[in-house]
Amino acid sequence: MDVPGDATRLRDMSTEEAHRFAGRLREFLIDGVCATGGHLGPNLGVVELTIALHRVFDSPADTLLFDTGHQAYVHKILTGRAAGFARLRQTGGLSGYPSRRESPHDHIENSHASTALSYADGIAKGRHLRGESGRAVVAVIGDGALTGGMAWEALNNIAAAPSRPVIVVLNDNGRSYAPTVGGLAEHLAALGEGASGNVFADLGLAYLGPVDGHDIAACEDALRAARDLARPVVVHCRTEKGRGYAPARGDDAELMHAVGVLDPATGTGLPAAPTWTDVFAEELVALGEAREDIVAITAAMPGPTGTALFGARFPGRFFDVGIAEQHAVTSAAGLAMAGLHPVVAIYSTFLSRAFDQVLMDVALHRLPVTFVLDRAGITGPDGPSHHGMWDPALLACVPGLRLAAPRDATRLRELLREAAAIGDGPTALRFPKAAAGADVPAVARIGELDVLHRGRRMPLDVLIVSYGALAPVCLAAAAILEARGIGVTVVDPRWSLPVDPGLAGLAARHRYAVTVTDASRAGGPGGALARACADAAVRTPVRELGLPGAFIEHGPRPELLAGAGLSAEAIASRVLADLDTGIEPVRAGDGVSA
Numbered sequence: 001m002d003v004p005g006d007a008t009r010l011r012d013m014s015t016e017e018a019h020r021f022a023g024r025l026r027e028f029l030i031d032g033v034c035a036t037g038g039h040l041g042p043n044l045g046v047v048e049l050t051i052a053l054h055r056v057f058d059s060p061a062d063t064l065l066f067d068t069g070h071q072a073y074v075h076k077i078l079t080g081r082a083a084g085f086a087r088l089r090q091t092g093g094l095s096g097y098p099s100r101r102e103s104p105h106d107h108i109e110n111s112h113a114s115t116a117l118s119y120a121d122g123i124a125k126g127r128h129l130r131g132e133s134g135r136a137v138v139a140v141i142g143d144g145a146l147t148g149g150m151a152w153e154a155l156n157n158i159a160a161a162p163s164r165p166v167i168v169v170l171n172d173n174g175r176s177y178a179p180t181v182g183g184l185a186e187h188l189a190a191l192g193e194g195a196s197g198n199v200f201a202d203l204g205l206a207y208l209g210p211v212d213g214h215d216i217a218a219c220e221d222a223l224r225a226a227r228d229l230a231r232p233v234v235v236h237c238r239t240e241k242g243r244g245y246a247p248a249r250g251d252d253a254e255l256m257h258a259v260g261v262l263d264p265a266t267g268t269g270l271p272a273a274p275t276w277t278d279v280f281a282e283e284l285v286a287l288g289e290a291r292e293d294i295v296a297i298t299a300a301m302p303g304p305t306g307t308a309l310f311g312a313r314f315p316g317r318f319f320d321v322g323i324a325e326q327h328a329v330t331s332a333a334g335l336a337m338a339g340l341h342p343v344v345a346i347y348s349t350f351l352s353r354a355f356d357q358v359l360m361d362v363a364l365h366r367l368p369v370t371f372v373l374d375r376a377g378i379t380g381p382d383g384p385s386h387h388g389m390w391d392p393a394l395l396a397c398v399p400g401l402r403l404a405a406p407r408d409a410t411r412l413r414e415l416l417r418e419a420a421a422i423g424d425g426p427t428a429l430r431f432p433k434a435a436a437g438a439d440v441p442a443v444a445r446i447g448e449l450d451v452l453h454r455g456r457r458m459p460l461d462v463l464i465v466s467y468g469a470l471a472p473v474c475l476a477a478a479a480i481l482e483a484r485g486i487g488v489t490v491v492d493p494r495w496s497l498p499v500d501p502g503l504a505g506l507a508a509r510h511r512y513a514v515t516v517t518d519a520s521r522a523g524g525p526g527g528a529l530a531r532a533c534a535d536a537a538v539r540t541p542v543r544e545l546g547l548p549g550a551f552i553e554h555g556p557r558p559e560l561l562a563g564a565g566l567s568a569e570a571i572a573s574r575v576l577a578d579l580d581t582g583i584e585p586v587r588a589g590d591g592v593s594a
């Protein structure tokens with residue numbers, strides 16, 4: 001695609017030429033994203049708006065921020081990265097979000113929504129303090145991201161800083177994945193249509209709009225007016241998600257918000273095997289049939305979390321609260337106080353945002369809320385701010401919370417029921433973004449934990465403690481070790497928090513124990529087991545295998561897991577090396593495990 005390497009040529013275009021260019025850019029997006037997967041709908045909706053932004057503002061001298069960043073493909077194309085789209089979201093390829101390493105035009109790498117206005121507030125204040133406030137600070141935020149409370153914390157401060165003006169560009173396409181919920185959505189829709197008030201003006205912000213976000217000249221006029229106002233201002237642009245691509249505007253419920261590889265001619269994708277989310281979605285409906293106290297909550301992600309099925313079946317017991325995870329959790333606490341059993345379906349990575357609410361609004365009151373953490377562990381193409389790798393460490397701090405990691409679909413159903421039956425405190429389940437795969441049967445049950453494989457020799461050499469979906473990998477590692485004459489037992493605790501009381505005793509009957517989890521090692525279940533062994537004066541050394549304490553770049557899930565040493569071969573090699581060299585057992589009171 002012939003794309004101006006910089007915005008100079010873009011600015012020299014007439015409006016008509018710019019619209020023709022927008023058409024070519026749209027075709028480039030459709031062909032490129034259908035070939036790689038990614039956020040097709042959101043980016044088709046901001047083609048003209050982003051062209052107008054780069055014709056009016058001089059990035060990177062002027063700062064352009066994108067909230068969530070999933071809609072920054074056009075920005076990337078206009079800043080010299082069109083060629084990189086052939087490897088979008090692939091190992092070593094272009095990130096699907098802004099990337100500071102890729103370009104000085106990029107600033108926010110975090111794909112968690114509702115943050116851009118706070119960055120803008122801080123940057124504007126910083127520039128003012130350093131006497132550099134001559135340039136514009138522009139933040140593009142979607143109507144969905146604007147349902148996040150943090151955005152309003154920022155607007156409150158931006159409005160109070162007239163000498164450090166921020167230009168807020170509201171990209172209002174009326175949706176997150178699904179139509180944006182709540183009173184704000186209705187208010188935005190009424191603006192310009194005789195609305196009784198204007199929330200932005202009431203906060204003290206200037207308001208320009210609504211503007212047709214697909215009319216380049218109208219966008220440019222509004223953006224120039226905003227720039228010349230020199231005071232905090234909201235430019236309200238109305239756009240269409242998926243614009244210009246019929247399959248995205250057709251029967252697709254989410255207007256192709258996030259797609260896999262598609263046939264560009266039809267917009268159809270490859271058939272996918274049932275996922276963990278599909279299993280959860282069905283079981284939640286079955287649970288809802290059996291128990292009328294079960295209610296479900298999502299933070300603007302009914303489709304991706306699978307709760308849409310429950311919502312269709314029980315519309316009165318289903319709540320989409322918008323991109324408002326903190327509210328979701330504490331509203332769930334309220335529902336539990338009212339005698340219901342809420343199931344909060346939330347990606348692992350987004351739970352981080354509501355940690356205080358889990359700790360102080362749910363657990364402190366010992367409320368029966370069940371958190372279903374989808375996309376736990378390595379997710380893959382969405383990169384470091386999407387891997388769900390910190391929930392075990394965070395939740396290990398929560399008194400009274402029980403965390404389960406099902407190893408397969410049958411255990412997911414089983415553990416969801418067990419969690420829903422617990423009435424004296426919070427529970428959580430975690431599973432990955434992956435096909436659900438074949439069941440992994442147990443050969444025995446010891447208390448709450450499943451024995452997946454018994455070693456052939458006594459005294460047994462190695463105990464592998466497998467958490468969650470990596471059980472097949474652990475069994476394959478056991479086979480490699482047994483081929484080397486090493487006896488191995490593989491167990492799955494099912495509930496990783498609190499530590500199963502039988503695990504330390506089981507470890508005592510082995511020379512060595514290794515824990516395997518698709519989560520950050522730091523604060524993971526392995527450390528808890530090591531300390532439990534130390535406290536029980538069990539001298540068996542415990543090796544913890546998991547994800548490193550680092551931000552892991554985007555790439556295919558299997559490749560990233562292998563890169564973190566979570567393949568059968570890598571686990572077996574680690575065990576063999578430890579057996580050769582020996583590792584010290586954790587001593588009682590030693591907070592650090594091997």
Ligand SMILES: Cc1ncc(C[n+]2csc(CCOP(=O)(O)OP(=O)(O)O)c2C)c(N)n1
Binds near residue numbers: 068175257300
């Ligand atoms: C804190 C948080 N929760 C959920 C998500 C998942 N998510 C990604 S994009 C999106 C919808 C964003 O809607 P909007 O801001 O209106 O942008 P649009 O896609 O419509 O351009 C959601 C819910 C997220 N990125 N961050």
Ligand SMILES: CC(=O)[C@@H](O)[C@H](O)COP(=O)(O)O
Binds near residue numbers: 068070304375379382
């Ligand atoms: C941008 C965002 O947070 C989501 O749209 C993210 O892309 C999740 O994608 P999956 O639902 O495919 O995991």
Ligand SMILES: [Mg+2]
Binds near residue numbers: 175176
């Ligand atoms: Mg939107």
